[in-house]
Amino acid sequence: MKTVQILLFCALLIPTVGFSQEKVEKAQDQTTKQQAEASASSSVSSGAFMEEQQGDQVRSDQLVGSAVTNASDEEIGNIDDLLLNKEGQVVGIIVGVGGFLGIGEKHVALSWDAVEITRGEGEVNYKVKTNIDKAALEEATAFKTEERKQAEQLQEQRQQQAEQQLQQPAGQQPPVGQPQPMENEQ
Secondary structure (H helix, E strand, O other): OHHHHHHHHHHHHHHHHHHHHHHHHHHHHHHHHHHHHHHHHHHHHHHHOOOOOOOOOOOHHHOOOOEEEOOOOOEEEEEEEEEEOOOOOEEEEEEEEOOEOOEOOEEEEEEHHHEEEEOOOOOOOOEEEEOOOHHHHHHOOOOOOHHHHHHHHHHHHHHHHHHHHHHOOOOOOOOOOOOOOOHHHO
């Protein structure tokens, strides 16, 4: 009888042990998944996101629109844009000089090394100073963006094509805007 009881007890215990072992394995799998997810999210957040501005960092909106002054504290222009390299470092500022209310204004680019950026206690925007005087800025060559250079090149190519068409001998090329005669019409 004892043998039957032991066998019955073992028969009831074996599924319970198997079920417990299955629960432990599932719990371990879930813990491993959670650890992997936490590790993945921490690796993304460790370098991809910034939580706050540091004391040595400047936002572009704190510079764009700021007055640029010379050594005598005379305003010589305003920052209209920033120039960055492919690494994201500021390499220059684009200053609007001359003109009145934006009319007649030209853009001059100054190297980042040619300006000094400071901010007074409690001020939001920065002060931008340079040793270059207003006359030198107004005489400087205007800054050309990539888009402007491409537009100028296209305009020059079109002008050259028009001049070439005008220089063609009289019977060879019809005037610009006129259809060319078909070969069998002559």
